Amino acid sequence: MAHVRFDNVSKSYLGGHQALSELSFEINQGEIAFLTGHSGAGKSTLLKLIMLMEKASHGQVLVDGVNLARLSNGQIPYHRRRVGVVFQNHQLLFDRSVFENVALPLRISGYTSRDLERRVRAALDKVGLLRYEKKSPIELSGGEQQRVGIARAVVNKPSLILADEPTGNLDPKLSREIMNLFEQFNDVGVSVLIASHDVNLIGRLNHRVIALKDGRLLGERAAGEQSGGQSRGEQ
Amino acid sequence: MKEPQVNNPGGSPVANNNLYSRVTGAGGARQSRITLQSRWAAYVQHHKLTAVESLLRLLKSPGGSAMTWVVLAIALALPMTLYVSLENVKQLSRTWDQSSQISVYLKANTLPRFAQDLRDKIQKMPNVQLAQYISPKQALSEFSAATGLSDVVHGLEDNPLPGVISVIPKLDGMASGAVEDLELALSQLRHVESVQLDLLWVKRLFQFMELGQRLVWALAALLGLAVLLIIGNTIRLSIESRRDEILVVKLVGGTDAFVRRPFLYTGIWFGLGGGLIAYMLLSVGLYWLSGPVENLISLYGSDFVLQGLNLSDSLLLIFDGVLLGWFGAWLAVSRHLSKIKP
Numbered sequence: 001m002a003h004v005r006f007d008n009v010s011k012s013y014l015g016g017h018q019a020l021s022e023l024s025f026e027i028n029q030g031e032i033a034f035l036t037g038h039s040g041a042g043k044s045t046l047l048k049l050i051m052l053m054e055k056a057s058h059g060q061v062l063v064d065g066v067n068l069a070r071l072s073n074g075q076i077p078y079h080r081r082r083v084g085v086v087f088q089n090h091q092l093l094f095d096r097s098v099f100e101n102v103a104l105p106l107r108i109s110g111y112t113s114r115d116l117e118r119r120v121r122a123a124l125d126k127v128g129l130l131r132y133e134k135k136s137p138i139e140l141s142g143g144e145q146q147r148v149g150i151a152r153a154v155v156n157k158p159s160l161i162l163a164d165e166p167t168g169n170l171d172p173k174l175s176r177e178i179m180n181l182f183e184q185f186n187d188v189g190v191s192v193l194i195a196s197h198d199v200n201l202i203g204r205l206n207h208r209v210i211a212l213k214d215g216r217l218l219g220e221r222a223a224g225e226q227s228g229g230q231s232r233g234e235q
Numbered sequence: 236m237k238e239p240q241v242n243n244p245g246g247s248p249v250a251n252n253n254l255y256s257r258v259t260g261a262g263g264a265r266q267s268r269i270t271l272q273s274r275w276a277a278y279v280q281h282h283k284l285t286a287v288e289s290l291l292r293l294l295k296s297p298g299g300s301a302m303t304w305v306v307l308a309i310a311l312a313l314p315m316t317l318y319v320s321l322e323n324v325k326q327l328s329r330t331w332d333q334s335s336q337i338s339v340y341l342k343a344n345t346l347p348r349f350a351q352d353l354r355d356k357i358q359k360m361p362n363v364q365l366a367q368y369i370s371p372k373q374a375l376s377e378f379s380a381a382t383g384l385s386d387v388v389h390g391l392e393d394n395p396l397p398g399v400i401s402v403i404p405k406l407d408g409m410a411s412g413a414v415e416d417l418e419l420a421l422s423q424l425r426h427v428e429s430v431q432l433d434l435l436w437v438k439r440l441f442q443f444m445e446l447g448q449r450l451v452w453a454l455a456a457l458l459g460l461a462v463l464l465i466i467g468n469t470i471r472l473s474i475e476s477r478r479d480e481i482l483v484v485k486l487v488g489g490t491d492a493f494v495r496r497p498f499l500y501t502g503i504w505f506g507l508g509g510g511l512i513a514y515m516l517l518s519v520g521l522y523w524l525s526g527p528v529e530n531l532i533s534l535y536g537s538d539f540v541l542q543g544l545n546l547s548d549s550l551l552l553i554f555d556g557v558l559l560g561w562f563g564a565w566l567a568v569s570r571h572l573s574k575i576k577p
Contacts, residue, residue, distance in 0.1 A: 051486070053577045074490075081488035091483050105487040107284075110277040152487070 001065055002026040003160060003191040004050060009059035011045055011215075019045040020215040022059070027193055028135065029159075032186040032223075034202045035195040037212035043195035046164050046212070050193075051085060052076050063160070081109055084153030088165035090145050098124070098148050099133040105156040123155040124148075125183040127181060150181055154190075161185060163194040175201050188227040282496070289500035293508075300508075303469055307509025310462050311556050312516045315544075319517065321447050322488035323542050327532075328440055337414075339421050341398040342428045349426055352397050356424070357402060362417050365403040371396045397428060411540050459559055466505050466563030467570075474571050486577045498568045499561055506560020510553035517544055517552075 011020040016108040020042045027033055035043050048054040049061050052068055061068045063079070071079055092101050102123055106116045124130045129140075129146040137145055146166060153161055163182065167175035179194075179201060186192045196202060202209060209221040253563070293300040339357070341350055350368055357366040359403045363528055369377070374396040379388040398432065404414055414432065422430040474481070525541045 015245070051577075053486070077485075077490045077493075079488075080486065081404045085486060091479070091486070093480050093483060095480070104484065107277075107281060108487060108493055110274040110281075110485065112273050112277045112280060132408045156487075 001029060001158050002062070003029045003031070003064065004193065005060075005062040006046075007062065008047075008051065009056045009061055011042075011049065011054060012057050018215055020049075020056075023212075023215070024059075024215055025210055025217060025220075027191055030186070030189045030191055031208065032183065032192040033194070033208040033210055034205075035193060035210050035212065036197060036199070037218065038197060040214075041212040042215040043197075043212060044074040044164055045215075047085075047193070047195055050160075050162060051083060071102075076228075081105065081156060082158055082160065084158035084161040085159065086146070086149050086153045086157065086163040086166045088168040090137075090149035092148055092152075094136060094138045096136075097133065098129065098135050098137055098140070101137060101148055102151045102155050105152060109156060112226060119155055120151075123151040126154070127151045130228060143177070146170065146174075146178060147181070150178070150194050154185060160191045161193070163192070163196075165196055166194060166198060167198055171196055172201070179205060202203070257488065281493075285496045285504075286500045289497050292497075293501065293504055300505075301344050303465065303505055304508040304512055306465055307462055307505060307556065307560075308512035308516055310458040310465070310539075311509055311513035311552060311559075314451055314458055315513065315517055315548075315552055316520065317447070317451045317454060318542060319521070319542070319548075321451060322442060324444060324447075326412045326542055327539050328444070336433050337402040337404060337418060338431045339400040339402060339424075339434065340428045340431070341400065341426050343397055345398055345426045347398070350400070353424065353426055354400050356401060357421065360417070360420065362405050362413055363402055367401045369399045369401060369452055371398050374399060447564050459555075460558045462506075462509070462556075463563040463566065466502050466560050467567040469505065470502055470564045470567035473498060473501060474575070475566065478575060480571070481575050485575070491572065493566075493569045494572060499564050502560040502562075502564025502567075503557055504560070506556040506558065506563075507553065508556075510556025511558070514544070514549055514552055558568065 006023050006025050009020055009023045010018070012018045023042075023046070035046060037043055045054065049056055049068070050063060052071065055069065063083070066079075068079070080188055093104075099120055102120045103116055106119060111119070121130060121133070124133055127150055129144060129147055129151065132140060132144065132148075140148065150166070153163075161182065166182075167178050170178065175198060182192050182194060183205075206224050208223040211218040211220065279330070289322070347370060354366050354368040357363055371394045375388060375394050376394065379385040402417075402418055418430050418432050421427060481494055519543065521543045525543075528541045
């Protein structure tokens with residue numbers, strides 16, 4: 001079954017701006033895919049629809065076979081708990097330690113301290129930041145902050161991870177490391193969708209690419225195809 | 236090297252197993268189930284954690300919090316002060332009730348024998364605590380002693396004063412119209428010229444107290460509203476300053492209740508602090524007043540003691556503070572939180 005399915009989805013904002021137009025695609029269970037396109041192509045809007053930060057104007061968005069339009073406001077939090085999100089600006093809270101930042105989704109989901117500590121440490125260890133657990137995120141470098149954000153996204157063991165420009169501010173080496181982390185999660189069966197305009201990085205990795213332009217599907221490159229086959233519309 | 240290797244084979248395998256072992260084990264990505272019991276334990280734990288965190292947050296900016304606390308305390312203490320004053324006046328007036336009396340003036344030339352019979356008859360009436368006959372002679376000597384006009388009194392040919400039966404009604408547990416009924420009954424007796432009720436001023440006092448009571452309620456309602464607004468505004472600012480946090484919490488699946496919780500606790504702490512300070516203000520104020528008030532009262536030969544706050548009043552004061560704090564926060568949160576959408 002498709003993990004994420006867009007069925008003829010359009011999204012227009014108040015004032016008439018058309019962010020997405022009649023978009024249809026599927027992401028299978030355990031698949032890793034890149035979402036690409038220049039700024040304003042609709043990448044962020046697409047991720048927002050999956051997170052239910054926005055609702056589609058037309059068409060259907062299905063996650064795990066559930067039509068998101070059918071979820072009540074009370075069910076939205078529970079939907080979000082099943083999806084891990086990584087943001088470009090990592091959205092960490094600087095008034096608390098790295099540990100508490102990563103622990104947040106678990107506190108929300110209702111884990112007791114013992115279980116919670118074990119999981120947070122496992123997630124921090126996974127991104128290689130266990131020794132920084134007591135520090136404030138503000139003391140960390142950009143790359144480290146991004147990895148804390150990833151730890152927070154995966155600590156609840158979501159079956160789907162969304163990342164919005166996760167390597168936006170990072171140098172190529174750090175970007176490669178971050179992508180490597182996502183690949184590791186994908187290896188254990190997690191579906192991953194990464195929005196990025198980092199053409200070089202996407203080109204080097206032989207994953208599926210979904211290209212958007214002006215809210216429409218511009219083209220696709222299947223996993224394993226040569227990077228030369230990538231769609232136009234990129235500089 | 237500053238950046239640790241992400242795919243460091245030395246440290247990762249254990250963590251890998253911990254983090255996603257169940258995901259792979261189940262053959263697909265599924266979250267592990269949490270039992271109801273552990274969920275409840277976590278819920279209680281989170282309440283405690285939030286309560287402590289909100290208090291610490293308030294104590295982190297002691298100046299601002301103290302200012303809010305004192306403002307709340309004043310708003311809570313004002314109606315309570317009026318209430319305590321009123322209770323004291325009520326208590327004082329209870330001793331005055333005893334002194335309220337009905338004077339039954341007898342017709343001139345009523346024989347002392349008939350007057351005594353009448354006194355005995357009145358004494359046996361219900362609602363009469365004490366009936367006392369004052370003969371014209373006694374009345375005259377009392378009058379001359381009280382006024383110092385003995386020369387004038389001696390110069391009189393006749394005694395102009397009538398005989399009087401002084402009646403003290405039983406006021407305890409009497410219906411409001413009972414004194415008037417008694418007055419009417421007394422005026423219809425034989426030999427009675429007129430009946431005078433010395434109760435008018437007591438009635439007025441009671442009316443003033445009734446008015447005072449309403450004033451207390453009105454003031455309490457107004458200041459209660461002020462407390463709600465103060466807390467609501469404080470919480471609103473707190474929501475604004477924690478906007479980022481609210482966004483993140485909502486994005487990682489925090490329910491509205493979860494987002495609301497720290498703010499409700501903040502409101503409760505504000506209310507509790509305000510209530511406690513109000514209690515202290517009142518206690519200190521009463522202690523400060525008790526000396527002079529007791530001196531004043533002792534001059535009037537009364538055994539009146541200034542009443543402070545009893546336990547239930549004190550608890551009510553503090554509980555009201557907490558309740559208003561919680562409710563003010565709830566109003567602010569439900570108004571402003573829905574506007575913050577991720």
